[in-house]
Amino acid sequence: MTRKQRRLTLIGCALVVLAIAAGLVLNALRDSIVFFSTPSMVAEKHLGPGKRFRLGGLVQPGSLQRGDNLAVNFTVADGSATLPVAYKGILPDLFREGQGVVAEGALDASGVFRADTVLAKHDETYMPKDVADA
Amino acid sequence: MIAESGHYALVLALGLALIQSIVPIIGARWRDAALMNVARSTALAQLLFVAASFAALVTLHVTSDFSVANVYENSHSLKPLLYKITGVWGNHEGSMLLWVSILALFGGLVAAFGNNLPLSLRAHVLAVQAWVASAFYLFILITSNPFLRIANPPIEGRDLNPVLQDIGLAVHPPMLYLGYVGFSISFSFAVAALLEGRIDAAWARWVRPWTLMAWIFLTLGIAMGSYWAYYELGWGGWWFWDPVENASLMPWLAGTALLHSALVMEKRNALKVWTVLLSILTFSLSLLGTFLVRSGVLTSVHAFATDPTRGVFILLILFVFIGGSLSLYAWRAPALKQGGLFAPISREGALVLNNLLLTTACATVFIGTLYPLALEVLTGEKISVGAPFFNFTFAPLFVPLLLAVPFGPLLAWKRGDLLGAAQRLMVAGIAALVAMALVLAWTYGGATLAPLAIGLAAFVIVGALCDLAERIALFRIPLSLSLRRARGLPRATWGTAFAHAGLGIALIGIVCETTWNSEYIGSMKPDDVARVAGYELRLDGLNPRQGPNFREMIAQFTVTRDGEKVSVMTPSKRNFTTRGASTTEAALLTRGASQLYISLGDVSADGAIAVRIYHKPLVLMIWWGPVLMAFGGLLSLSDRRLRVGAPKPAKAAARALQAAE
Structure with a gap:
């Protein structure tokens, strides 16, 4: 050659x-890839059930309810809209009402966001960018 | 006083670095040995002053001097001594000081041990090193001064982020930085070669040990970080494709490619221009990593600094160095002489394939990491690119790479014999098929990809052994002769075999952990029993305990298997009073290479505690692999052929070369 x-x-x-x-x-x-939305963006975009996305916002104070077998329900708010979230499992250490949260999952037929992962705001000096922007 | 001295020492280091940036270059232009030698003294003096500055910050942290903002924000008088020390680099300012300290350390090492380098090359290398150092000294002094005082000193500090109060912080960042910053040496050599317009095989021989050293530290640093995340974050995950992890993986991939291309350059005087480019790219990716981590630009659990002025400053450094070095490359690289010829099927060819696949894999990680950022800047649309992206892009590129790994060392330089190599790898092929069949039979009806991956891993491991067996002519000559040959093999050959086998080991761990991981999630009350993978875990009870700067709730589990007590595990949940933050301390029980893993959630009103229990089969192999790779690197590094400045008896060198071919 x-x-x-x-x-x-x-x-x-x-x-x-x-x-x-x-x-x-x-x-x-x-x-x-997974898109990021806040509750008001969800309402705006009319996201259908089954489509995966990341939901970011603040956990609405007083909305956290613990059910049987680690089932958790809470509401995510962004100032203008809210969205109910259902999750099963252990919440992260830094999960608190009134604090920022990012959940990944999809809407179900009844309009509840079924999350399979929940990430919380890291600590008082660091905030995930998604949450900070939300 | 100590803070001011530390600050002053840093300013002096900047001054020295500025002198070192200019004077040696002028010296090289004028061919003035005295001016060129200035680089050596300034590099050593710079190291001295940065070390003094770093020591000052450590002293401030150890003595809990809360009149210094950095100490107040990240320390607490009750914090254990170890974390007072590691807390120095557990924050933005301190970690940047560690960064430049390591940079100065490497500069100092080149100055101290580079006696056999040509004078002008050393002058250029140290000058380039000083450019990088000056930029980062300025960065620290202008935007991130760790020595700033507070007007009204508080009595107590705000404590270190609890997640960072762990032995992992003592080891992970310094290791990672030794790797990251170590690549600055190959960068400086590359830029120096471009400035001088001259490059040869000797250049590669000088660069390779430094690259190898950086690579070893980076390998260990990444592995350590992964293990730390695994046990500290309490999710049981060991790699999240988080941008910050990717930031360390990219220089590793490029650095691995660089190690291999430098080999071609050293042995065959080929791939010169490419090796120079890779040196530049590797350090550029290290700088990019520093930018991603330090500017807080990415959504990430690791980023604990958010301040745009810093981000812009680092971005500027990034543009100047990457843009500058690439422009210099475009301008000067054509002047470098092209190297030797080789056939596509040859050791060189195999190493080119290695480079091709590694750099492409690196590029996919790059895209996956930066695409969301670019998209957000350009369109405002926010997306996240997670594990699925990397599984679909990175993994398919690594499969051919792993298939090719055993072939490389078996091919001859210049012109290789693929069929011959395949014949010699017959044993590895058979081992792979046997492994595949065994795993398939064992997990009949389960995952289909996993047995294939295990087979691939077996091929890589046995392939590495085949190479050794081939070199010592195992079973073809009397065993005692083979053993004598084994002792005579160059250490670099052993190093290659260990490093390549480490890849296979890590792959087995990764596949087993992701495929056959079993978990139990539920809420448990005392005396409840959870069953996971044949183990029974009984919750004996919950006990509160007071730690030095935290309170914790310890859960005690008795682990039994087939009615026999195995051990007791005590995961806990810590609450750090100062920050009001809590952490989960997972409990790990190691059985062979597998682990049981328990992490705790919250205690509910009725006294039940949320518990997550995992059984992770062969999970430890994920980290044994990189450790083996690093050990292989260390063996190579200790090979006298690589040791710069080691006297080389001609006869021994010739013998070693013979054995290597």
């Missing part, structure tokens, strides 16, 4: 790998 052919082989391989990677990235960007 001449120097030129070798260089072409190399460039060819690189292009193939890059093309595969680009395909994977584009595919993943379409399917596996």
